Amino acid sequence: MCSLVLFILLLESTCCHAVRHTNIVIVGGFGDLAKKYLWSGALNLFVNNHNENATISFYGAARVSVEDGTKILHNILESVQCETKDNSCMKLRPAFLARSHYVLLKTKDHYQAFCGTLYSLSIESSVSMRNIFYLSVPSSSYEDVAKLIKENCNFSSTQIVLEKPFGLDKSSAVKQVNNIGKFFVSDEVWRVDHYLAKSVTKQILKFREVNRGELEKLLNNQYVDRVEVVMKERIGVSGRVDFYDQTGVIRDVMQNHLTELLALVTMELPGNVSDSRAVEQSKLAVLHRVASVDSKAVVTGQYRKYLAEAKEELVNTNQSHMTPTFAAALLHIQKLRWQNVPLIIMSGKHMDERSSYVRILFREKDFCVSGCADGNSTFMKYPRQMVFQISHGSVPSAGILVSRSLFTPKWPSGMKDLPMTSKDSLIHGQSPGDFYYGVPVNDLPAYFTVMSDLYHNVRETFVTAERLLTLWDIWDQSVQSSSLVIPRLYKEYDASSLNFSVEGFKLEFIEKEIRVYLESGEMSKQSIIPPEFRNSTLHVTEINKLIQILCDDIFEIATEAIRERGNFHIAFSGGQTAVNFFEKLAKEYPQFPWQHTHIWQVDERCVPYSTTESNFFSLHEHLIKFVDIPYFNVHPMPVNLGGKTCDISSRADTVYENEIVSLISGLKYDFIVLGLGTDAHVASLFPNSIHLHDNERLVSYSSAPEGFQTQARMTVLPTLVNHAHNVGILVTGHNKHEILHAISELTMKNEKYPVTFIAPVNGTLVWYVDFNAWLGSTGNAD
Numbered sequence: 001m002c003s004l005v006l007f008i009l010l011l012e013s014t015c016c017h018a019v020r021h022t023n024i025v026i027v028g029g030f031g032d033l034a035k036k037y038l039w040s041g042a043l044n045l046f047v048n049n050h051n052e053n054a055t056i057s058f059y060g061a062a063r064v065s066v067e068d069g070t071k072i073l074h075n076i077l078e079s080v081q082c083e084t085k086d087n088s089c090m091k092l093r094p095a096f097l098a099r100s101h102y103v104l105l106k107t108k109d110h111y112q113a114f115c116g117t118l119y120s121l122s123i124e125s126s127v128s129m130r131n132i133f134y135l136s137v138p139s140s141s142y143e144d145v146a147k148l149i150k151e152n153c154n155f156s157s158t159q160i161v162l163e164k165p166f167g168l169d170k171s172s173a174v175k176q177v178n179n180i181g182k183f184f185v186s187d188e189v190w191r192v193d194h195y196l197a198k199s200v201t202k203q204i205l206k207f208r209e210v211n212r213g214e215l216e217k218l219l220n221n222q223y224v225d226r227v228e229v230v231m232k233e234r235i236g237v238s239g240r241v242d243f244y245d246q247t248g249v250i251r252d253v254m255q256n257h258l259t260e261l262l263a264l265v266t267m268e269l270p271g272n273v274s275d276s277r278a279v280e281q282s283k284l285a286v287l288h289r290v291a292s293v294d295s296k297a298v299v300t301g302q303y304r305k306y307l308a309e310a311k312e313e314l315v316n317t318n319q320s321h322m323t324p325t326f327a328a329a330l331l332h333i334q335k336l337r338w339q340n341v342p343l344i345i346m347s348g349k350h351m352d353e354r355s356s357y358v359r360i361l362f363r364e365k366d367f368c369v370s371g372c373a374d375g376n377s378t379f380m381k382y383p384r385q386m387v388f389q390i391s392h393g394s395v396p397s398a399g400i401l402v403s404r405s406l407f408t409p410k411w412p413s414g415m416k417d418l419p420m421t422s423k424d425s426l427i428h429g430q431s432p433g434d435f436y437y438g439v440p441v442n443d444l445p446a447y448f449t450v451m452s453d454l455y456h457n458v459r460e461t462f463v464t465a466e467r468l469l470t471l472w473d474i475w476d477q478s479v480q481s482s483s484l485v486i487p488r489l490y491k492e493y494d495a496s497s498l499n500f501s502v503e504g505f506k507l508e509f510i511e512k513e514i515r516v517y518l519e520s521g522e523m524s525k526q527s528i529i530p531p532e533f534r535n536s537t538l539h540v541t542e543i544n545k546l547i548q549i550l551c552d553d554i555f556e557i558a559t560e561a562i563r564e565r566g567n568f569h570i571a572f573s574g575g576q577t578a579v580n581f582f583e584k585l586a587k588e589y590p591q592f593p594w595q596h597t598h599i600w601q602v603d604e605r606c607v608p609y610s611t612t613e614s615n616f617f618s619l620h621e622h623l624i625k626f627v628d629i630p631y632f633n634v635h636p637m638p639v640n641l642g643g644k645t646c647d648i649s650s651r652a653d654t655v656y657e658n659e660i661v662s663l664i665s666g667l668k669y670d671f672i673v674l675g676l677g678t679d680a681h682v683a684s685l686f687p688n689s690i691h692l693h694d695n696e697r698l699v700s701y702s703s704a705p706e707g708f709q710t711q712a713r714m715t716v717l718p719t720l721v722n723h724a725h726n727v728g729i730l731v732t733g734h735n736k737h738e739i740l741h742a743i744s745e746l747t748m749k750n751e752k753y754p755v756t757f758i759a760p761v762n763g764t765l766v767w768y769v770d771f772n773a774w775l776g777s778t779g780n781a782d
């Protein structure tokens, strides 16, 4: 019954005049791709190519009953409308519908019956018949379907068309190629990369060809500063996590679409750009020279909502936190022509804009010597560039942009010149009027071109097995290594934390990031570390490393101070944290110039030196007693002067002040190390202390609020601290997290937060913060 229906339909389609008939079978004819793109591509193909000498039939194949399938296909085709109200399309649409049929292809018998009918028809009507099987099915079924087709549809002319993914890495790609290769020779296998079918992509080689004289001499490492291949999307992958989770951005678009674009702009231009074979050879030649992307040359990110989306859509989210939705990679071509030119490939979901382009930035080789200040300095101010805008962005439509200062382009026959208008004041950093701008005459949807090029055997729109594997050679290592690196989280539609810089063969995020792991290996927190905190240098790292950095800084500054001024004055505060670092300084810096170093105190409790609460006691026990420092270079705060602790009448604060005045030139300490209290106190300057505003004195008695061990104290005052050449604030432990957060945005001095009074007038302030303090013990630190 089923084959009888087919038989009748086929008879109609292979009517007497036809000299050539093509059957296009969309296997998976109800899938997303088919619904969104393939059927409208089919209509367009039919309208432009179906005629008395060459007929086309379409079959939508699926695994549901003929009755159901016929209805479903009918509904899909109802929604496939002509792009424009163009007459020929409207006129031919009914004929297209009449030649599009549902076919049930599930078992071997179904294939046998269907292909048997096609086969006997081609014999009877003696037309030459061509069969194109478009596999719009999961790639895991490719082998099974290819086998069914081969064994049951043994026509002399069969093409099978595959959509990505073409493997998840080199080895699975090789496997897929071999599995299909068991049934079809390479000429019969057509792999779609729809980016190659985009209308601007199709013009790249033609554009290079018509501008060969001007352009080819510029496209090399003498003139090109860098090449950027970018695809930014606004959308995320919600609803498609199932597919995306295993894929990630590198496999999804970088290994294929974007590297193909890179090849088109960097390959040697063949003598005849319409010769598919020459084009393929030239592409392969350049791709063979692209060095494998290694882990130092890639950074990855993931938008914040991704994991939540994965948890909603997937059963197993074990690996979801590793899936990159953003990546940037640095590539190099090992050829003289492109030697040392950075080639940057970047793509991301939920970016700030939607835009795909290849941008070639040219180096400025000319230098303005005279008359540069006014009038004619344009050529110095603006970048010189050429941009293939593949889609979207802020241009009116996809096209090619050439800086007017670069050269005057000719447009190939498929393109036309257009005045540039844009609502944005800058396009790729240049004002719109500074570009020559050309657009394709027919800006066809990519799948119109895919269908048409398939039909007309335009091979270069498709990916050969050899090219596929060459592309994998470039990316294989990086997909393996990126699956081991947790991507940086970024806010949706805000990629500012993803800015990266390129140096030599290295590509790195500009803002550093830290992560802390729980014992289980699960990531507990992550945070971006800005280069600055309260406008001062910030170091954030694990405590031991942090103390190392602080000690290194002290050692370096000591050496330099002694070279310049003959001695080094450093003042230490007390506290538990200091102990670690005293010992490190004492024991791990044998070259430290202690002979020329003076040790001072930032604050002291009013207790005997011999008690453990005494800051000097700890300074002595953990540092002084280990180092060879002259006694007269050690300057404890005289809290025990005259045998009494902090007797007001002894004026011990003035005594210390006088010692400072007499020994330290300009009152400028070389280094002062401060701690930070959970209440933001520094030295013994507590919140709302009257001493914060004391600009006359350098040292004073003070007192800590109720509850602090030993209330009476002596402390240096902000004026003295702010004279120092270098001030370091050491902040460790998670109980400091909240106070760091509280002061991070304060711009004015605030008595509630004494640390805000620390601002060296003419010195350097550096924050030394450990992970615990930066991240806190609970809550989100980003």
Ligand SMILES: *[C@@H]1O[C@H](CO)[C@@H](O)[C@H](O)[C@H]1NC(C)=O
Pocket (backbone or CB within 6 Å): 051, 052, 053
């Ligand atoms: C079909 O073929 C005939 C004979 O070769 C030719 O005259 C006619 O123009 C062709 N029609 C089309 C639409 O190509």
Ligand SMILES: *[C@@H]1O[C@H](CO)[C@@H](O)[C@H](O)[C@H]1NC(C)=O
Pocket (backbone or CB within 6 Å): 150, 151, 154
């Ligand atoms: C396909 O047909 C050719 C001849 O046309 C024949 O040699 C070959 O065995 C057939 N293959 C299958 C799998 O039927």
Ligand SMILES: *[C@@H]1O[C@H](CO)[C@@H](O)[C@H](O)[C@H]1NC(C)=O
Pocket (backbone or CB within 6 Å): 272, 273, 274, 275, 276
């Ligand atoms: C270029 O190649 C195309 C396709 O092979 C061919 O039709 C055309 O004649 C060639 N052009 C030249 C100038 O050789």
Ligand SMILES: *[C@@H]1O[C@H](CO)[C@@H](O)[C@H](O)[C@H]1NC(C)=O
Pocket (backbone or CB within 6 Å): 316, 318
């Ligand atoms: C996912 O991880 C959990 C916990 O580590 C483990 O028990 C489970 O087997 C994993 N599932 C898969 C499919 O790997």
Ligand SMILES: *[C@@H]1O[C@H](CO)[C@@H](O)[C@H](O)[C@H]1NC(C)=O
Pocket (backbone or CB within 6 Å): 376, 379
């Ligand atoms: C401006 O500088 C460019 C580049 O050197 C030069 O070609 C052009 O003639 C200059 N124009 C004027 C008005 O001096």
Ligand SMILES: *[C@@H]1O[C@H](CO)[C@@H](O)[C@H](O)[C@H]1NC(C)=O
Pocket (backbone or CB within 6 Å): 496, 497, 499, 511
């Ligand atoms: C990233 O770069 C953009 C453009 O230069 C800049 O506006 C933005 O502030 C940068 N983001 C950060 C966090 O530095």
Ligand SMILES: *[C@@H]1O[C@H](CO)[C@@H](O)[C@H](O)[C@H]1NC(C)=O
Pocket (backbone or CB within 6 Å): 534, 535, 744, 745, 746, 747
């Ligand atoms: C940091 O510098 C900026 C710009 O000068 C200023 O607006 C801001 O108040 C400063 N922040 C602090 C904490 O001083």
Ligand SMILES: *[C@@H]1O[C@H](CO)[C@@H](O)[C@H](O)[C@H]1NC(C)=O
Pocket (backbone or CB within 6 Å): 761, 762
């Ligand atoms: C700041 O330091 C520089 C160099 O050390 C010096 O020339 C300048 O006078 C200092 N300014 C103040 C206000 O101390």
